[in-house]
Amino acid sequence: MNTLPVLKMHSNCIVVKGVNRSTICDLQRNEVKLIPNDLENLIKLYEGKTIEEINSKYDTKHHVIVEEYINFLIEHEYAFFTDTPEFYPKLNTNWFEPAEITNAIIDINSDTKYDVQKVLVQLDELNCKHVQIRFFKILKLDEIIELLDFLNKSNSIVSSINFVVSFTEEFSIESVTTLFKKQPRICSFLIYNHTEEKFIKPLQGNHIKYIQYTTKNISSASHCGVISSEYFLPNVKAFTESLQHNSCLNRKISVDVKGNIKNCPSMTEDFGNIQETSLSEALHHKNFKKYWNITKDQIETCKDCEFKHICTDCRAYLENPENQYSKPLKCGYNPYINEWTVWSKNPLKEKAIAYYNL
């Protein structure tokens, strides 16, 4: 019986292999660390082995590096030695969510004709808790208060709302902060067309809710789909969902500015208009869920990326619009050379940029 301690990874620290290098995703601390593929290989092959057994697999001249690797894992609390490894099972990576729809986008501009409150009622019926409402127009703060009051009066299940609004004096830090205090459903405000970039946590002790001011002019749904390390999410829910589902479109439903029901407002295919078709009817259309299970392991380039399971996806803007498994157009990361560039300046993307009129 082997009683010597063996190497064991903490179950919340998961290694993701990329073509050139790997990551350790610490899903409890919400951190990501880059590691060489050699260390990924060592963990994959020799987790559960004693230090002597691991060393025996490598030439003596490499034992210094093996020691460095092991020390790195121990120091960062990614791994530990134990003589009872059976007490530490792997993390259950199954993803389960009871709601048919978990998140929704509602787009509104000055030509929008449909009744937003009716959409919110239908989302409630689908048990959708998280909604983003994007206003591509100048609006009054009162319009937002009216929507929130409606949700309060109807005891809606919608429990977190992200607002995207154009800046006016009504959307000052003070007035928006006051709104956060009165309306617990508000999750965030993204306020565009501002004079400067600002990021504010309006509620003391709450590190999740935020107000973001940006100088960008977010005038339509075509601004969506940006892949960035700022959107990386090393947490259990997002990671496990990404293993089995699309990290943007899974359980999502959207209504665009014209009332068309879509997977995402940036996509062309619609499943009827909200004025004639219910969200539930659209959801049960045979094609509605066709993107839900496209994982990063199926997507070109992404499948070789070390960030694939903490990253979000976009199926609306693709490098090759004819291929639904193509890399997101608005991703500037190249996992083959490990460099980030500005996606819109990449000459290889020019054709697709023109295709989408971006």
Add this chain to the structure above:
Amino acid sequence: MKNNSKKVLPLTIQNASVSEKVNKKSTTLISIKKYQSTQNTNDIFYRPISKL
């Protein structure tokens, strides 16, 4: 004589970070500035609904 069954380790952890240091956009430790963990609440969605 080289034992081919043994693993070769050309990279140290520091070497793996070199290309990252060259590029400011991605650092070895990625901080989650805007979308922090939501595991302490059930009321907030755990990933960005859209990416503007």
